[in-house]
Amino acid sequence: MVKSSTGPDFVVNTSDYVSPELLEAGARVALNKQTLAVMGVLPPSLDPIVVGAEIIEKPDTYYEDIGGLQEQIVEIREAVEDPLLRPELYKRVGIDPPKGVLLVGPPGTGKTLLAKAVAQQTNATFIRFVGSELVQKYIGEGARLVRELFDLARQKAPSIVFIDELDSVGAKRLELATSGDREVQRTLMQILAELDGFNPLGDVKIVGATNRPDILDEALLRPGRFDRIIDIPIPSFDARVEIFGIHTKRMNLDESVNIEDLAGKSEPATGADIKAICTEAGMFAIRENRDVVTMSDLERAISKVLSDSDQRAMESGPMFA
Ligand SMILES: Nc1ncnc2c1ncn2[C@@H]1O[C@H](COP(=O)(O)OP(=O)(O)OP(=O)(O)O)[C@@H](O)[C@H]1O
Numbered sequence: 001m002v003k004s005s006t007g008p009d010f011v012v013n014t015s016d017y018v019s020p021e022l023l024e025a026g027a028r029v030a031l032n033k034q035t036l037a038v039m040g041v042l043p044p045s046l047d048p049i050v051v052g053a054e055i056i057e058k059p060d061t062y063y064e065d066i067g068g069l070q071e072q073i074v075e076i077r078e079a080v081e082d083p084l085l086r087p088e089l090y091k092r093v094g095i096d097p098p099k100g101v102l103l104v105g106p107p108g109t110g111k112t113l114l115a116k117a118v119a120q121q122t123n124a125t126f127i128r129f130v131g132s133e134l135v136q137k138y139i140g141e142g143a144r145l146v147r148e149l150f151d152l153a154r155q156k157a158p159s160i161v162f163i164d165e166l167d168s169v170g171a172k173r174l175e176l177a178t179s180g181d182r183e184v185q186r187t188l189m190q191i192l193a194e195l196d197g198f199n200p201l202g203d204v205k206i207v208g209a210t211n212r213p214d215i216l217d218e219a220l221l222r223p224g225r226f227d228r229i230i231d232i233p234i235p236s237f238d239a240r241v242e243i244f245g246i247h248t249k250r251m252n253l254d255e256s257v258n259i260e261d262l263a264g265k266s267e268p269a270t271g272a273d274i275k276a277i278c279t280e281a282g283m284f285a286i287r288e289n290r291d292v293v294t295m296s297d298l299e300r301a302i303s304k305v306l307s308d309s310d311q312r313a314m315e316s317g318p319m320f321a
């Protein structure tokens with residue numbers, strides 16, 4: 001019996017040229033277009049979409065590139081790095097380390113950055129996939145892709161599977177009205193199965209990220225799955241000072257620039273906003289044919305970037321009729 005990539009299942013014959021011992025359950029086969037007879041067995045291959053999932057063998061992000069978040073760095077190191085690098089710690093005490101951690105926080109606060117830094121620290125392969133893409137772009141294929149991504153993670157272990165926008169596949173299971181919902185559901189079930197299916201002391205670790213912890217299915221948060229939640233807040237004043245320091249490190253700054261002042265003037269900027277502010281300030285300098293960035297470039301950039309992000313918040317915020 002063959003499941004066609006277009007959906008239906010067929011009961012088929014096989015050509016004499018195909019040796020029967022190659023025909024295992026789960027093999028990929030080529031069919032004759034007219035008779036649907038199996039003409040050959042194809043090599044097991046990973047889907048190009050899976051291979052295309054952002055696989056950075058070794059991301060070049062370091063803990064020093066992250067401003068603020070000191071406690072969060074400690075937490076993620078305990079939950080992800082130690083089990084990969086020093087599993088004997090857990091064996092000796094006789095507990096299972098957390099399988100997965102969930103990073104929860106507003107957009108642009110450093111969740112992806114943190115996941116990459118851990119992967120870099122552990123020399124792990126970093127496999128990232130985005131929840132909304134699984135369910136919107138690859139309709140009907142979400143569950144299979146999840147399975148293949150985890151297979152790839154096991155092949156390339158040690159690895160860190162990073163599921164971004166987990167809320168778009170992990171929303172609470174409500175009354176399932178549409179087939180789209182059922183598709184999301186299947187994808188979620190596959191993620192749960194993968195989470196359950198491996199050894200916490202193995203060398204695949206899972207990091208999830210979401211902006212909407214409130215709508216996540218409780219099944220995901222059950223012990224043994226994403227049982228560690230790490231809150232990633234909007235940066236404080238001190239964190240903003242650090243983040244400005246990081247993003248201006250390579251910039252050619254005028255002596256008028258005062259980082260503490262900038263941090264004071266940029267509440268409630270996120271890390272991503274601060275990065276945008278630095279770029280924007282550089283653009284102002286280039287526009288005026290200068291190769292040095294001044295305090296006034298940075299101040300103008302702050303008002304530009306923060307008013308843009310207000311605008312975005314208004315547009316994407318709740319609508320009241
Ligand atoms: N704490 C931080 N320290 C330094 N840079 C930061 C920090 N947070 C964010 N940035 C900058 O902003 C960029 C975007 O951050 P990142 O992709 O980690 O956000 P995110 O939390 O994953 O957001 P989203 O929820 O939208 O995915 C980073 O590449 C980095 O340049």
Ligand SMILES: [Mg+2]
Binds near residue numbers: 111112113164209
């Ligand atoms: Mg992100």
